[in-house]
Every structure is written in structure tokens, then in C-alpha cells.
Amino acid sequence: MSFGSRSRALLGAAVIGGIGLAVNARWRATAAFAVARWDVPLAPRHHGLDGLRIAFLTDTHVRSAGDVVSVRRSLAAVAGCDLLLLGGDFVSEAARYMRPLLDTLEPVIAATPLGACAVVGNHDFTVGVDRVAADLTACGVIVLRDGNVELRWRGNSFWVAGMDESLLAVSDPNLAMNAIPSGAWTVALWHEPDHAELAAEAGASLQLSGHTHGGQVRLPWLGPLAVPEGGKRYVDGWHCVHGMPLYVSRGLGTYRPPVRFRCAPEITVFTLRAASFPPCAGARAVPSSRG
């Protein structure tokens, strides 16, 4: 092979490899979601909640029929869960995408014993937060905007507190949690993870967040290419914040550019477990062995 033909062959291989990577990042990597399952330890005073299963879905960013298909497939993980929590950024570009999303969510919410609670995200503000919240409420979802709700499971109370979105609104964790009895087990939903200290100080037992998408594109050795404001300190996974476990999901959808690389979409299932050690933190939360 001559030098010229060898160069053309190398260039061709590079182009084909680049196209393959791009196709994989755009379609395959955005559709191949993971079901992350975690056991979360409970302090002794909350052992009555042992076995409670909570599914967490966030950042669906629905804007196409293909996105709805991904959501529908992921919802198989909610089967057997007692409660579904939704972390915001439901749609992108336009609120009209709420309809196909809710058509998919509604039967799952109806089949979930404790139903669903939600907070809103920054993209929900962009497309019209009042419309998004109204659509969710009409579907039976409890929308928490600096508010909380008491739920009962096997005779035990626990609370879900939802902080309002913190980039385009004003979040007030104290307002969200001030009516909750001191020491009650409380899961805080907050779209952005970076102010978790405030939730911990307000008394939350666990915070669940999304917003970052895990960075979407994670380069070897370098990590995420870019993360948004409000998600720069806690990008994904478990963290211990002032004694409170914080979990940041990579979310299910994407935003511009609509690609993922080494950062699979996810839906998360938490099972609360009686434990003899303190509930914090991620290092203590262990992957669940059950499928």
C-alpha cells in the first residue's frame, strides 16, 4: 500500500470510527438505561419503614415519541415499589409534550400503592411551570413546591418534602419542612442537588436530586465535560451532606446536545433497610442484590 493510499485508509477508518461513536452517543447510549437499585440504611427509630421501596425518576426531558418509549420501558422498574418520586424537567421545548408523558405515567401511578409526588425543574419553568404542575396534579401526582405531605406505610408515617426549583424560583427548605415533626423520616426532593446542606439543616433524612444528567458526556480521566449551575458540587451518585445521604440521579433524558457518553440514563429504586449503623452516607448505601 502506498503512503497516499495508507493515509486515505487511516482517514477513512477515523471517519467511520467517529461516525460510529456519534451514532452510539446520540441513539444507543441515550436509550440504554440502567436500573440502579440501592438499599438505604435506616436509623433504629425508623426501623418500622424497613422494606419500603421508592422509585425515583427524573429529567425525562420528553420531546419526541422516542423519548416516551424510553420512559415507558423504564417504568417496568416501578413494579413492586410503594411510591414513585419524580424529580422535575419532565419535558423540553414545549409543555404539550406533557400529554404523551402523562399518558404513559398515569397507569403506573394508579398501580403504585402510595402514588406519586413530584417537584419541578428549571426546564418546567421554561415551558410553563403552572401548566406542568396542573397537568401533573390532574394525573393524581402530588406536586410539592416548598411543601410536604405525610404518607403512611404499614402503620408508620413518613414525609415527602419538595423544594421549589432554585435557579428560576426561590427555594425555601424551612418552609417546605417546618410542619414536619422533628425526627420524622423525611425524603427531600430537590431538582438541583447543590444546596443539600439546607435540606440537611432543615431535618431531611435523605435527599434525591437530578438536574445534572451526570454530565451526559464523561471523558476517561477527565470526567464530565460540563455540568449546569446548581449541579456543580454534586454531579452524580451518593454524597454525605451534614450527616444526610444525598443521591444524584443521572436522569433518564438528555438536553442539548442530545447525546450521552459513558453516562447511562437511569431510573433508581431505593429500598429502606433497618440498620445498626448511621444512615449517612453513600458509602453505606449498598447496591441491592435483588433484581
Ligand SMILES: [Fe+2]
Ligand atoms: Fe434536566
